[in-house]
Amino acid sequence: MSLLEIKKLDVRHGLLQAVRGVDLTVEKGETVALVGANGAGKTTLLRAIAGAHLPAGGSVHFDGVDITHIPAHSRVGLGVALVPEGRRLFSQMTVEENLILARSAGRKGPWTIDRVFEAFPNLVPRRKAKAGNLSGGEQQATAIGRALMTNPEILLLDEVSLGLSPLAVDRVYASLDTLIHGGTTIILVEQDLRRAMRVADRIVCMLEGKIVLEGKRGEITREQVSEAYFGLGSAKGRVHA
Amino acid sequence: MMIWVNQIVQGILLGGYYAVIACGLSFMFSVMRMINLAHGSLAIVAAFALFVLADQYGLNPFTALILVLPAMAALGWVLQRTILERSQRGGLLVPILSTFGLSIVVDNLLFEQFGADTRSLAPFIDELSYDSWSITDDIYIGKLAALTFVTAIIILGGLQLFLTRTQLGRAIRATAEDPDTVGLIGINAKRVNAAAAAIALVTVGIAGAFLGMRATFDAYAGGPQLIFAFEAAVIGGAGSLWGTLIGGIVLGVAQSVGAQISPQGFLITGHAVFLAVLFGRLHLDTIGTTFRKTVRRSA
Numbered sequence: 001m002s003l004l005e006i007k008k009l010d011v012r013h014g015l016l017q018a019v020r021g022v023d024l025t026v027e028k029g030e031t032v033a034l035v036g037a038n039g040a041g042k043t044t045l046l047r048a049i050a051g052a053h054l055p056a057g058g059s060v061h062f063d064g065v066d067i068t069h070i071p072a073h074s075r076v077g078l079g080v081a082l083v084p085e086g087r088r089l090f091s092q093m094t095v096e097e098n099l100i101l102a103r104s105a106g107r108k109g110p111w112t113i114d115r116v117f118e119a120f121p122n123l124v125p126r127r128k129a130k131a132g133n134l135s136g137g138e139q140q141a142t143a144i145g146r147a148l149m150t151n152p153e154i155l156l157l158d159e160v161s162l163g164l165s166p167l168a169v170d171r172v173y174a175s176l177d178t179l180i181h182g183g184t185t186i187i188l189v190e191q192d193l194r195r196a197m198r199v200a201d202r203i204v205c206m207l208e209g210k211i212v213l214e215g216k217r218g219e220i221t222r223e224q225v226s227e228a229y230f231g232l233g234s235a236k237g238r239v240h241a
Numbered sequence: 242m243m244i245w246v247n248q249i250v251q252g253i254l255l256g257g258y259y260a261v262i263a264c265g266l267s268f269m270f271s272v273m274r275m276i277n278l279a280h281g282s283l284a285i286v287a288a289f290a291l292f293v294l295a296d297q298y299g300l301n302p303f304t305a306l307i308l309v310l311p312a313m314a315a316l317g318w319v320l321q322r323t324i325l326e327r328s329q330r331g332g333l334l335v336p337i338l339s340t341f342g343l344s345i346v347v348d349n350l351l352f353e354q355f356g357a358d359t360r361s362l363a364p365f366i367d368e369l370s371y372d373s374w375s376i377t378d379d380i381y382i383g384k385l386a387a388l389t390f391v392t393a394i395i396i397l398g399g400l401q402l403f404l405t406r407t408q409l410g411r412a413i414r415a416t417a418e419d420p421d422t423v424g425l426i427g428i429n430a431k432r433v434n435a436a437a438a439a440i441a442l443v444t445v446g447i448a449g450a451f452l453g454m455r456a457t458f459d460a461y462a463g464g465p466q467l468i469f470a471f472e473a474a475v476i477g478g479a480g481s482l483w484g485t486l487i488g489g490i491v492l493g494v495a496q497s498v499g500a501q502i503s504p505q506g507f508l509i510t511g512h513a514v515f516l517a518v519l520f521g522r523l524h525l526d527t528i529g530t531t532f533r534k535t536v537r538r539s540a
Binding site: 037050051052071072073074076077081084088090091093097100101102103104105106107146147148149203 | 411
C-alpha cells in the first residue's frame with residue numbers, strides 16, 4: 001500500500017480552480033519533486049495534502065486512512081507536516097519556542113529539540129533569539145526543524161530555497177540530504193530544476209493545475225521537463241503521465 | 242500637601258482594581274483580536290452569582306469563588322464556541338456588535354431576575370470591607386484595596402508566566418500571531434481560542450468579586466465597569482499585560498486627584514486623561530520612536 005494516494009483531486013480558490021483532477025501516489029521513503037511554473041498549483045496541492053486548504057472534490061488517503069476532510073491540525077497527528085512557503089514562523093517567539101510548540105500534536109518519534117539542533121548546528125547560538133530576527137537561512141532551518149518536531153511520516157517542503165542566498169540554499173539542502181537518505185518520505189516544491197532533479201527520486205511537473213509529466217530520475221531528461229514546464233510539446237510529455 | 246499624597250496613594254490602589262477588571266479585556270484583545278463589549282456585564286453576572294451564593298447559602302464570597310470561577314471559565318468556553326467565534330468570521334465589526342447585543346441581553350436578564358435593587362458583597366466579608374492600616378496620620382490604606390492591588394499583580398504575573406512557560410500559553414501566543422499556521426504544527430486554533438476565552442472570563446469573575454466587595458452594583462452596572470476597563474487598557478497600551486496595570490494606575494490617580502480638585506472631578510478627569518492619552522498616542526507614536534532611538538543610542 002502506498003503512503004499517500006491522491007485521486008482526482010480538485011482544489012479551488014473561490015472561482016479559480018488551482019488543482020484539476022490530480023492523481024498522485026507516493027511510496028514510503030520516496031522523495032518526489034513537484035516542479036512547474038508559478039501558478040501551476042504546486043503550493044495549493046501541498047496545502048491540500050496538509051489540510052490547510054480543503055479540496056472541492058476527489059480524495060486523499062494517507063497510510064490507508066481517508067483524510068480528505070480532516071482538518072490540518074489532526075493531520076499533523078497522523079504524521080503529515082508542511083513547511084509552508086515563506087516559512088511562516090511565529091516571529092515574536094524564540095527559535096526554541098517555535099520548536100517546542102510543534103510538540104503539540106503529541107507524536108512520539110526520533111525528533112527532539114536536541115536532534116533538531118544537531119541537524120541544524122547553525123541554530124544553536126540562536127536558540128533564544130526571536131525567530132523574526134534570524135537570517136533567511138536560519139529561519140528556513142527553524143521552519144524545517146519545527147516541522148520535524150512533529151515527527152512526520154511525510155514531510156512537505158514548499159520552496160525551501162525561496163529568498164535564500166545560494167550559500168544558504170546549499171546548507172539547507174545539505175541537511176535535507178540526511179533526511180532523504182534516512183528514509184523520510186518527502187514531497188518538495190522546487191523552482192531550481194537542476195537541484196530538483198538531483199535530490200528527488202521522481203519528478204512531477206505541473207501545468208495549469210494538472211500533472212503533465214511524471215517520471216523517475218534518470219528516465220526523463222531536463223529537456224522533457226522544460227517543455228512540460230512551459231506547456232510546449234505537451235503531447236510528448238504525457239507519455240509518462 | 243499630605244492630602245495630595247493620600248489621593249495619589251488611593252489612586253494607585255484604585256488602579257489595582259482597574260487593572261483587575263481591564264486585564265481580561267486586554268487579554269482577549271491581544272490574543273483573539275476581540276473587543277468584548279459584554280465584559281462589564283459579565284463581571285456583574287459573577288458579582289450576582291457570588292451574591293446569591295452568599296445571601297441564600299451563606300457562602301463567604303472568597304469560598305464561593307471556588308464555584309463561580311470554574312463556572313465563568315465554562316461560560317467563556319461556551320461563549321467563544323457559540324457566539325464570538327462565529328461573529329469573528331463576519332469581519333471586524335460583527336464581534337463588536339454581537340458582544341454589544343450580548344451585554345444588553347445579559348443586563349436585562351439580570352434586571353428581570355434581580356430587579357433594580359443595588360446589592361453589595363461588603364456585608365459578607367465582615368471587617369475586610371472597611372478595615373485599614375494607618376501609615377501616617379493622614380494616609381490610610383484599606384485592606385480590601387491592598388488585597389485588590391496584590392491580586393492584580395498576581396493575576397498579571399500569573400498570566401505572564403502562563404503565556405511564556407506553558408505549552409497552552411505558547412499555543413495561545415502563536416495562535417494570536419498566526420491562526421492559520423498553528424494548524425500546520427498540530428494546534429487546534431479553535432480550541433486554543435476557547436481556552437483563552439475561558440481564562441479571560443476567570444479574570445472577569447475575579448473582577449466581579451472585587452467590584453461587589455468594594456462597592457455596590459445593580460443589573461445595569463456593567464456599562465461603567467466596561468468603560469473603566471476600556472480606558473485602563475487603552476491608556477496602558479491595549480494588549481500589553483503590565484501596561485494594563487500602569488493604565489489602571491494612571492486612570493485611578495487621575496480620578497482621585499480630580500476628585501480632590503473638585504467634588505465632581507472624579508469621572509471627568511479620568512475621561513480627560515484617557516482622551517489625552519488616546520490622542521497623544523496617535524501623534525506621539527513617531528515622537529516615541531525617535532525618543533526610544535535616542536535613548537538606545539545614548540545607552
